[in-house]
Amino acid sequence: MAMAALRREGRRVLLSTPSPAAAMAARSPAASHQEIAPLGARSISTQIVRTRMKSVRNIQKITKAMKMVAASKLRAVQIRTENSRGLWQPFTALLGDAPSVDVKKNVIVAITSDKGLCGGINSTSVKVSKALHKLTAGPEKENKYVILGEKGKVQLIRDSKNDIEMTISEIQKNPINYTQIAVLADDILKNVEYDALRVVFNKFQSVISFKPTMTTILSPEVMENQSESGKVGDLDSYEIEGGETKSEILQNLTEFQFSCVMYNAALENACSELGARMSAMDSSSRNAGDMLDRLTLTYNRTRQASITTELTEIISGASALEG
């Protein structure tokens, strides 16, 4: 296989000659049919291969740098992410998670990243959101999207722009902190009508593995119904201090739960993004290296061949004179 590739590379180089027409061909694809060497041309130009090698080398440098940046950022974010898991776990223990609850107004909060070049994490998020949208759809139901991040927005605009309620971007300008996410969650709660919020994000498992995850947050009313029918949580087994009623407490709790889940989800997704970018950049620098090796081999071979040809010509010319 490698030989075949080499031969292909070699042929491409052999066909490009130092004539002005070929130089044009290298620049404009329209003229690329003029690949046949003009009469009298002997040596082979390696200019094009050299330029190609240079550009591949530059790209490799860039991807390597991006990988390093992602790796160094990842460590800090990973620690924060792992710490933030402690925020939502008590809520799940207290209120439970009820992904199967069937309600009228579903709001799908899809968390994606602002930047690309990070493998498939954004499309995973979007795919899961779309599936969820289809799954919860039905007559007399209203499903809306709230999208975090540019990349998810771009993908969802294509076929479901009528269902988008709100998009949010630039959350990663500063390192993600709770205050920021809380303000964001506050904005979402105030501006979106919902019976259930379904947060979709990539949960960080390890540098190479991310699990698309959904967390459901119910509105206080739905939550109350559900807890009365005994489907979620056992808030009744706790003693409540103060004069607040159960519904007030549930409202406060669900709101706080939403901000905590959002905080964790944003961090998990940021962490996954960095991990995915790291592995994507790693493989692309490796690919660039492979390509460079192949090109170097072809280049050297061609050079060698042209030198040999010239030498043979000189020697045979000289011996012809002598003889």
Next chain:
Amino acid sequence: MSATTAAVPFWRAAGMTYIGYSNVCAALVRRCLKEPYKSEAASREKVHFSITKWTDGKQEKPIVRTDDE
């Protein structure tokens, strides 16, 4: 009962959510810190994002929520 119990109906009536209320409280606590902890905590309350509302498949003008001057 404590002051918080008495305060609940008021911030609810003012249209605040629990998140908004707890954020105000957290900001107050942070302001009570002494240096160097104060500036350290201040770095944790930077808010910056842009939010865009959509109506009928069209996006409206984005609103940038930020506190950096």
